[in-house]
Ligand SMILES: Nc1ncnc2c1ncn2[C@@H]1O[C@H](COP(=O)(O)OP(=O)(O)OP(=O)(O)O)[C@@H](O)[C@H]1O
């Protein structure tokens with residue numbers, strides 16, 4: 696299935712293939728993410744979703760294909776360079792410093808953009824101080840308020856409930872001031888209320904901050920509610936894409952889930968939503 700992208704592409708993946716030994720995790724995957732939209736990547740367990748994220752953010756080097764960001768080929772850039780250009784992400788398993796406070800974890804995100812190096816700090820300590828101050832203000836006023844985590848800013852991350860930890864991870868990614876935010880299963884393991892909160896924050900990040908979102912997620916209800924464009928991976932290949940309503944009706948998508956063993960919840964939800 697093909698369908699028009701809802702805007703101009705800010706990210707392009709062109710014919711990317713990736714293998715681990717004998718396992719072909721990605722086979723000639725091509726896709727585009729339109730600026731200022733939410734693109735969801737769905738597919739059964741092991742379909743290659745996280746591998747695709749790792750290829751885009753530079754943790755894995757594809758055997759073939761290219762990644763273009765704002766028209767520029769970034770395939771050879773290392774992960775920190777891609778982050779600096781504006782590609783930020785969260786991980787499928789929370790990757791925060793559990794012993795550090797919420798605030799300190801968020802500050803780490805901003806490091807990708809601090810201009811000041813050691814020499815600068817020696818000669819222009821004034822600027823360094825101003826940057827530190829500006830950094831703190833920006834973090835406190837915008838991100839923390841925005842994500843409604845004022846009350847836990849001094850709390851060690853490890854002591855927080857899971858849903859809040861995921862929100863702190865989002866905060867840290869936002870502190871990098873990304874153009875593209877990549878979220879790997881942002882609501883996995885969350886209860887309904889936490890899921891709804893996170894979905895609202897993701898929508899707000901798109902609408903209020905104009906950030907392009909690329910999201911891997913198994914929660915079909917959430918995907919169908921907030922995505923502009925849905926791309927379906929199965930066995931490392933794109934098998935369908937389009938608007939949420941189109942993808943839900945696609946027989947290839949339904950059978951990919953039915954055949955995956957991961958069925959129950961997912962297919963029931965797919966069908967329930969079609970019936971609704
Ligand atoms: N570092 C790795 N080493 C070896 N094989 C890997 C590695 N990472 C992924 N794979 C394999 O590549 C395939 C795709 O895995 P991937 O983690 O990308 O799937 P996924 O779609 O994210 O699945 P899930 O929904 O379970 O998170 C799987 O067969 C997996 O076992």
Ligand SMILES: [Mg+2]
Pocket residue numbers: 744745746787
């Ligand atoms: Mg994964």
